Amino acid sequence: MTRWFALFPEAALGVTALLIFAALMTDRHRTERARAAAFTGGLLVLAASLLTMGRTEEFFWATYRVDAFSQLVKVAVAAGFLLSVAIVKDGAGQREDARAEIFFFLLTSAAGLVSLASAVELVSLYLSLEIASFSLFVLVPLRDRFELGREAALKFLVVGLAASAVTLFGLSLVVGFTGSTRIDQIAVQLPGLAGEPAAIFGLALFLAGLLFKLAVFPFHFWAPDVYQGASHGVAAFVATASKVGAIAVLARLVSLAALGGTQLVMALAVMAAVSMTLGNLVAIVQRDLKRMLAYSAVAQAGYVVVGLVAYTPDGSAAALFYGLLYLLMNSAAFLVVARVAADGANPTLDDLRGLHRRSPLQAATLLLALFALAGVPPTAGFVGKWFLFSAAMSQGWWFLVVLGALNSTVSVYYYLVAVKHAYLLPDERNRGPLPLSLADRALCYALSGAVVVLGVFPTPLYAWAGRAARLLP
Amino acid sequence: MSTAPLLTILLACPVLGLAGILVTPARFPGAIRRVAVSSGVAALVVVAVLWARFDPSLPGYQFVELKRWIPAFGISWHNGVDGLNLPLLALTSIVYLTGILVMWELEVRVKEYFAFMTLLVVGVFGVFMTLDLFFFVFYYEVAVLPMYLLIAIWGSTRKEYGAMKLTLYLLVGTALVVPAALALYWGAGLGTFDLTRLAAAHYGRSFQLLVYPFLFVGFGILAGMWPLHTWSPVGHVAAPTAVSMLHAGVLMKLGAYGILRVAMPVLPQGAHYWASATATLATVNIVYGAFVALAQTDLKFVIGYSSVSHMGIVLLGLSTLNEAGINGAVFQMFSHGIMTALFFAAVGYIYDRLHTRDIGRLGGLSRAMPLASAFFIIAALTGAGVPGFSSFWAELLVFLGTLRTFPVLAIIVVAALTITLAYSIRVIVLAFFGEPREAHPHVADIGLFLSLPRAILVGVLLLFGFVPHLMLDVIAPATRSLVQALS
Numbered sequence: 020m021t022r023w024f025a026l027f028p029e030a031a032l033g034v035t036a037l038l039i040f041a042a043l044m045t046d047r048h049r050t051e052r053a054r055a056a057a058f059t060g061g062l063l064v065l066a067a068s069l070l071t072m073g074r075t076e077e078f079f080w081a082t083y084r085v086d087a088f089s090q091l092v093k094v095a096v097a098a099g100f101l102l103s104v105a106i107v108k109d110g111a112g113q114r115e116d117a118r119a120e121i122f123f124f125l126l127t128s129a130a131g132l133v134s135l136a137s138a139v140e141l142v143s144l145y146l147s148l149e150i151a152s153f154s155l156f157v158l159v160p161l162r163d164r165f166e167l168g169r170e171a172a173l174k175f176l177v178v179g180l181a182a183s184a185v186t187l188f189g190l191s192l193v194v195g196f197t198g199s200t201r202i203d204q205i206a207v208q209l210p211g212l213a214g215e216p217a218a219i220f221g222l223a224l225f226l227a228g229l230l231f232k233l234a235v236f237p238f239h240f241w242a243p244d245v246y247q248g249a250s251h252g253v254a255a256f257v258a259t260a261s262k263v264g265a266i267a268v269l270a271r272l273v274s275l276a277a278l279g280g281t282q283l284v285m286a287l288a289v290m291a292a293v294s295m296t297l298g299n300l301v302a303i304v305q306r307d308l309k310r311m312l313a314y315s316a317v318a319q320a321g322y323v324v325v326g327l328v329a330y331t332p333d334g335s336a337a338a339l340f341y342g343l344l345y346l347l348m349n350s351a352a353f354l355v356v357a358r359v360a361a362d363g364a365n366p367t368l369d370d371l372r373g374l375h376r377r378s379p380l381q382a383a384t385l386l387l388a389l390f391a392l393a394g395v396p397p398t399a400g401f402v403g404k405w406f407l408f409s410a411a412m413s414q415g416w417w418f419l420v421v422l423g424a425l426n427s428t429v430s431v432y433y434y435l436v437a438v439k440h441a442y443l444l445p446d447e448r449n450r451g452p453l454p455l456s457l458a459d460r461a462l463c464y465a466l467s468g469a470v471v472v473l474g475v476f477p478t479p480l481y482a483w484a485g486r487a488a489r490l491l492p
Numbered sequence: 493m494s495t496a497p498l499l500t501i502l503l504a505c506p507v508l509g510l511a512g513i514l515v516t517p518a519r520f521p522g523a524i525r526r527v528a529v530s531s532g533v534a535a536l537v538v539v540a541v542l543w544a545r546f547d548p549s550l551p552g553y554q555f556v557e558l559k560r561w562i563p564a565f566g567i568s569w570h571n572g573v574d575g576l577n578l579p580l581l582a583l584t585s586i587v588y589l590t591g592i593l594v595m596w597e598l599e600v601r602v603k604e605y606f607a608f609m610t611l612l613v614v615g616v617f618g619v620f621m622t623l624d625l626f627f628f629v630f631y632y633e634v635a636v637l638p639m640y641l642l643i644a645i646w647g648s649t650r651k652e653y654g655a656m657k658l659t660l661y662l663l664v665g666t667a668l669v670v671p672a673a674l675a676l677y678w679g680a681g682l683g684t685f686d687l688t689r690l691a692a693a694h695y696g697r698s699f700q701l702l703v704y705p706f707l708f709v710g711f712g713i714l715a716g717m718w719p720l721h722t723w724s725p726v727g728h729v730a731a732p733t734a735v736s737m738l739h740a741g742v743l744m745k746l747g748a749y750g751i752l753r754v755a756m757p758v759l760p761q762g763a764h765y766w767a768s769a770t771a772t773l774a775t776v777n778i779v780y781g782a783f784v785a786l787a788q789t790d791l792k793f794v795i796g797y798s799s800v801s802h803m804g805i806v807l808l809g810l811s812t813l814n815e816a817g818i819n820g821a822v823f824q825m826f827s828h829g830i831m832t833a834l835f836f837a838a839v840g841y842i843y844d845r846l847h848t849r850d851i852g853r854l855g856g857l858s859r860a861m862p863l864a865s866a867f868f869i870i871a872a873l874t875g876a877g878v879p880g881f882s883s884f885w886a887e888l889l890v891f892l893g894t895l896r897t898f899p900v901l902a903i904i905v906v907a908a909l910t911i912t913l914a915y916s917i918r919v920i921v922l923a924f925f926g927e928p929r930e931a932h933p934h935v936a937d938i939g940l941f942l943s944l945p946r947a948i949l950v951g952v953l954l955l956f957g958f959v960p961h962l963m964l965d966v967i968a969p970a971t972r973s974l975v976q977a978l979s
Contacts, residue, residue, distance in 0.1 A: 375604075379518075395637050396630045402562075405626070405670070409565065412674040420674060424667035431663050435640055435656065442604075443644050443652070478562050485564060 025076040025085040027067035028093050032130045035060020039123045049119040050110055057104045057122035064133070065097035081201065082140035088487040092136035092267040095343055099260025100129040102350040105462055107252025112363025117161045125256050128154035132264035141190050141200040141225065144268065148186070148228060151264060152179050155257060159249045163363065171241075171248025178241045179231070186228030192221025202275065209278040223283055226272060232265040235324055236294040239317045246313035247365060251357035254309055258316055258353060259346045266323055266342035270335040271491055277330040288328045288419060294321030295426040303433045308356050308366045311433060312349070315392060318430060319345060325419050326407035334410035336488035340481050341403040344391070344473060348400060351388035351466040355381045358459060368437060373446025378453040382441045384463040389434040391470045394427045399473035406481065497557050498542055499571040499621045502581070505535040506588070506617060510610040513603060521602035525592070528606040532589035535617070539585040546578055548969050553623065553688070562626075566677075566684035570623040575970030576752060576822055579963060580620045580745055583829040586952060587741045588613050590945035591734035594837050597844070597942075598646070598732075605646055608638035612738060619746050625673050625685040628754065629666065635743060636662045636714075639727075639735070646732040648843075649790075654723075654730030661713055661723035668710030669750070672703050676758060679703075691757040691977070704762025707755035708770060714747030716803040718777040725796030733840030736792070740799045741833035745825045748806045752821070752974075756810065760978045763813060768898065771811035775901045775908075777804025782911040786918065791842070791849040791868075794919055795835045798875050801912065802828045802883075808905065809890035813978055817893025818971045823963055824886035827956060831874045831883060834949040838868035841942065845935040851919060856928040861937040865924045867946045874953055876916040877909060882956035882963070 038060050042052035068090050075086045103125055110118030131151030138144040156176050162168030194200055196218040197208040212218040227238060234242040246254045276283040298318030305311035323345075326338040358381060359374065360366035375382040391400035404427065408420045455463065473480060509531025516524050546554060553572030561569045573581070591609070598605060615635030622628050636659065643655035677685055680693035695703075709717070716724045724744070728736045756763045781801025788794045802824070809821025841864050842857065843849050858865040874881035877888075887909070894902040938946070956963050 390637065396633050401630065401633065405629075405674075406565070408670065409674050409677065412671065413678050417671060417675065420671040421667075424670045425664070428660060428663040428667045432656070432660060435659065438641070439644060439652065442641060478564070481562070481564065 022076050025071050025074040026078070027071050028064050028090070028097070028133060029130075031060065031063040031067040032126070032133060035063060036123070036126055036130070039126060043119055043123060053119040053122040054104060054107070057126060058101065060126065061097055061101040061104060064129075065094060065101065068093035068097055082143045083134070083137050084139045085137055086490050088267070088271075088490045089137040091339070091483060091487045092263065093133050095263045095346055096129055096132045096136065096260050099256065099263060099346050099350070100125060102346070102354075102462075103252055103256035103260060105458065106255045106350070106354050106357050107250075108357070110250065110252065111361060112163055112165075112250035113253070114161045114163045120161070121158060121250075121252060124154040124158045125253070128152075128256065129260060132260060135264050136267055138268075139202050139271075141193065141202070141205075145183075145186060145190060145228070148232065148268075149183060151261065152183070152232070155253070155261070158253045159245055162248055162250050165248065165365075167244070168248040171244040175241050175245045182228050182231035182238065185224050189221045189224025189227065192217055193225060196221065202271065206275055206278055209275060219280060219283060222275060223286065226269070226276060226283075229265050229269050229272065230290065233262060233269065233320045233323070234313075234317050235290050235320045236297055236317065237290070239294065239298070239320075242317060243310045243313040246309045246316075247307055250363060251309075251353065251360070255350060255353035255357070258312065259349050262316070262320075262349075263342040263346050266338055269324075269327060270338050270488065273327045273330055273335070274491060284328055284330065287324055288416065291321045291324035291328060292419060292422055294318060294324065295423055296321075299426050299429040299433075302430070305433070306367045306369075308368065308371070308437070311437070312352060312356070315430065315433075316349070318426065319392065321426075322404060322407055322423055325416070325423050326410045328416060328419070329410040329414045331410060331413065332485070332489050332491070333406075333413065335491055336481065336485040337403075337406035337410045339488055340477070340484040341407055343480060343484065344399045344403045344470075347466055347469050347473070348388045348391035348398070351384050351463075351470060352392065354459070354462060354466065355385040355388070358453065358455060368440045371437060371440040372444045373450070374441040374453070377446070377450060378455065380455065380460060380463050381453065384467050385441055386438055387467045387470050389437055391474070393431045393434045395431070397474045398470050399477065402474055402477045402481075498538060498555050499557055499573065502535060502538040502542070503614065503617050503621065505531045505538060506610045506613040510607060510614065513607045513610060516603065518603040521599070524603050524606055525596060528592045528610060529589070531610065532585070532592045535613075536585040536589050539582050542573060543578065543582060546573065546966065548575060548966050551969070551973060561624075565626070566682070566686070567626040568624055568684075568686060569627070570686055570688075571621045572623050573621065575967045576974070577620045577749070578966055579822060579826040580749060581617065583745070583826050584613065584616050584620060584742050586948065587737055587829060587833045590833060590837065590948055591737045593945035594737065594840060594942070595732070595734040601645065605642070608642050609734065609738070612638040612642070616738075616742050616746065620749065623687045625676065625687055625690065625754065628687070628750070629669060629673055632669070632746060632750070633663075633666055635746060636666070639739065639743070642735045643727060643731045646735070647730040648732070649729050650726070651730040654726045658723040658727035661720065665710045665713035665747070668706045672706035672710065675699075675703050687754065687758070693758075695759060695761075697761050700759040700762035701765050704755060704759045704766055707759070708751055708766065711747045711750030711755065712807065714744060715751070715807060716744055716747070716777070716800045717807060718773055718780055718800070718804070721777065721781075721800045724800055725793055728796040728799065728836070729790060729792040733836055736836040736840070737833040740795070740836065741829040744799065744803055745806075745829055748803065748810065748821070748825055751807075751810055752818070756813075757974060757977060763978065767811050767813055771808055771894070771898050771901055774804045774807035774811055775904055777801060777807060778905055779908045779911075782908050782915065786911060786915040789851050791839045791851060791854075791919065791923065792836070794915060795832065795839065798835075798912070798915070799828070799832055801908075802832075802875065805887055805890050805905075808894055808901070812890070812893040812897045813975065814893050814896060815968070815971050815975050816889050817897070818974065819964060819967050820886050820889025820891075820893055822967045822971070823960075824883065824890060826963065827874070827882035827886050827953065830949050830952050831871050831881075834867060834946060834953070835871040835875070837946050837949065838864060838871060841938050842868070851922045853930045854923040854928070855926050856924070858924040860928070860935065863943055864938040867938075867943070867950065869920050869924060870950055870953070872916040872920055876913045880957045881953045882960065883953075884957060885960040885964075
């Protein structure tokens with residue numbers, strides 16, 4: 020019976036859902052209560068994931084696997100959920116009658132990501148993916164008084180559904196050829212099917228669903244609109260927890276891609292190259308901060324895929340490690356974005372003007388977060404990219420490494436433009452100081468500290484990611 | 493010999509200084525300055541101890557510290573000193589301290605300024621002491637980045653443009669270095685970033701020929717290599733005084749040091765194959781920089797282009813691959829660092845008081861501010877290679893080295909030195925003698941306190957000008973073993 024204890028995090032999710040649901044039933048202070056419930060529940064999930072770290076169990080006819088890999092991802096998802104809840108705060112920017120509901124749907128999306136981490140079978144994987152996505156389909160349209168938000172919501176829904184259809188079609192092909200939906204059994208079958216284009220095609224289509232979630236070129240079109248159209252907290256969740264989940268599953272599946280022959284790996288390499296280049300180049304011309312972060316996310320997804328195409332344990336470990344770092348640095352960036360535009364409107368670069376005077380702490384947090392995204396030491400972004408590029412170089416993908424390194428330089432340009440607005444340009448409107456609540460201050464210090472400390476002492480976390488990655492098929 | 497980790501202590505000086513500055517509230521600028529200056533003094537003291545305890549007769553590295561850092565990647569905390577980096581550590585500590593003193597009058601955003609400047613110095617010290625390729629690149633980028641803010645916030649003439657141009661150029665350099673570093677790691681197959689072990693690894697000839705240009709150009713950009721030097725004058729003109737001092741004085745040496753410490757020992761065949769090409773580029777640097785300096789009207793642009801020219805001498809010395817040339821190159825790195833720092837410190841004072849650096853609007857300065865003018869003139873004479881200052885020996889050695897390997901280039905370089913002399917004399921005569929071209933408000937000559945940092949720099953130039961063997965005794969044994977390893 021004790022083996023069921025391995026499902027603690029899932030149980031905690033259920034409890035949290037009930038807590039939030041109860042909070043939503045109340046009449047007054049719904050948002051505050053739901054937020055408190057989400058926060059408590061998030062901590063529960065986090066603690067449960069950490070507690071079940073050492074366990075390895077399989078459930079439900081071996082479709083659901085709990086191991087060090089899945090639990091690490093669950094820790095990350097729980098942390099991302101908590102950070103997003105903190106960023107949502109009072110739900111500014113969301114429709115007023117639907118603010119408390121943010122927490123509920125973020126939780127269901129997190130639940131999808133949690134089960135995604137454990138799914139070792141294609142159908143459960145697909146279902147988890149859908150749960151994670153559908154909750155977001157609900158949240159994005161609930162943006163308050165923002166025309167572009169509707170368009171974003173519609174785009175997200177239509178493109179998202181198309182992606183699921185494609186994924187499902189790919190699934191059917193894979194199942195048809197291999198006769199199984201279990202990843203380990205497919206892995207056994209695949210080498211024999213190397214000459215079978217339809218099987219490879221099916222696998223590619225299945226991967227497309229995940230690449231959509233990660234916003235890798237050519238599946239990135241939704242990202243800028245959704246980042247811009249969703250309210251800050253929701254966008255933060257899409258940009259952090261959701262990304263980590265996608266990276267984790269991609270790490271699981273990319274070994275299949277390698278078994279499927281060189282074409283798939285080559286295709287991934289090309290996607291990585293185009294993602295990095297396109298994301299960074301288009302980010303340069305953005306004025307809307309969230310849109311800029313969206314294109315930067317497209318580029319970042321490209322870097323992650325650079326690590327994954329190495330399809331070595333080192334590469335998966337590097338991708339996972341980078342995913343964890345990305346969670347921290349992007350949360351820091353979104354936190355500042357959300358607080359600078361506390362009224363819920365979308366901040367532009369000009370809104371950052373004079374930030375160093377209005378709130379030195381936020382300016383410093385933004386500085387560190389952007390430098391980390393750019394991959395500049397001593398922040399964690401540098402080691403993260405170093406590991407990714409190192410993995411790619413070990414397999415001889417030197418042109419991806421050179422391209423990635425050059426792209427980092429390009430990205431520095433637009434990150435520095437943002438830093439310039441925060442640190443250099445005077446604030447013409449002479450706005451007053453921008454005070455932070457005690458919790459937000461603590462969060463700023465914690466995230467900045469983590470970004471620097473992990474940049475200098477990456478070993479423990481990387482070793483953790485490495486142990487997890489070695490469990491992958 | 494004591495076992496105290498002197499190099500880590502040295503690195504801790506600016507790190508603790510940075511921490512101290514960060515925790516001091518911004519409303520106490522005086523305290524922040526004092527924290528900064530004490531970290532500068534502490535660093536200088538530690539370097540002095542290093543210098544005193546350093547034994548040139550011993551082979552290999554001294555004061556070595558070796559600890560595992562990221563075992564999964566063979567990255568270690570590995571520091572050490574030999575005759576090649578000891579002078580550069582000394583240079584950094586001198587320019588760091590004098591730079592803080594020069595900026596004593598700064599009133600705008602004091603806390604942020606000293607914080608970024610100390611961070612930059614952390615990076616520079618790190619590069620000069622580490623023997624691990626990962627940390628080399630790590631510190632290298634740490635040193636590059638604060639530059640953007642330092643120039644963009646506290647700079648002058650076209651500061652935003654200059655800052656962005658400088659940052660992007662230097663990062664393109666690192667974008668070439670990072671893939672090359674990873675290629676060295678996987679190419680050796682030793683699972684280590686330890687430079688001493690990579691230098692002993694055997695790389696195939698074609699690998700060496702392919703990777704060497706990545707490293708040379710990547711590091712060369714920071715050393716002001718023609719035709720990728722354009723960031724340098726623009727950036728130096730835009731930067732505030734102490735940042736110009738640190739940048740032209742110390743940061744450009746990081747590039748040359750990267751070539752000397754990473755590219756040449758690890759890829760000797762590459763160095764030999766590309767030597768004539770790099771020597772030619774370096775000669776273009778010297779000649780082109782000198783000619784362009786001749787045409788400038790802004791004092792800082794003159795210095796900026798003279799730096800391009802002088803860094804060409806360093807690159808040329810490295811390209812000779814013989815003892816005299818490399819000795820000269822290292823000596824030149826040191827003495828050019830001190831000289832340029834003095835240059836920018838002198839111009840900084842003039843600009844602060846007269847708010848112009850235009851030669852056409854100055855003139856007769858030596859009468860109004862004799863001491864401040866003297867500092868500039870001494871720097872200009874050092875730059876022109878006048879005997880009695882340390883650059884003379886450095887340039888002489890590079891010239892002798894070049895004469896042996898590239899006689900034609902050596903003759904061109906000597907011819908170019910006359911142009912160096914010409915632009916130095918031109919600036920001195922036009923700006924400091926004759927009648928003032930425009931009426932300037934009467935300004936006081938430089939005070940005793942502000943002349944202290946400049947006087948220190950002059951003292952160093954004279955010391956090594958008259959007693960060059962103090963420096964050469966340290967450099968020469970290390971160069972000898974490097975040249976043996978290269979052949």
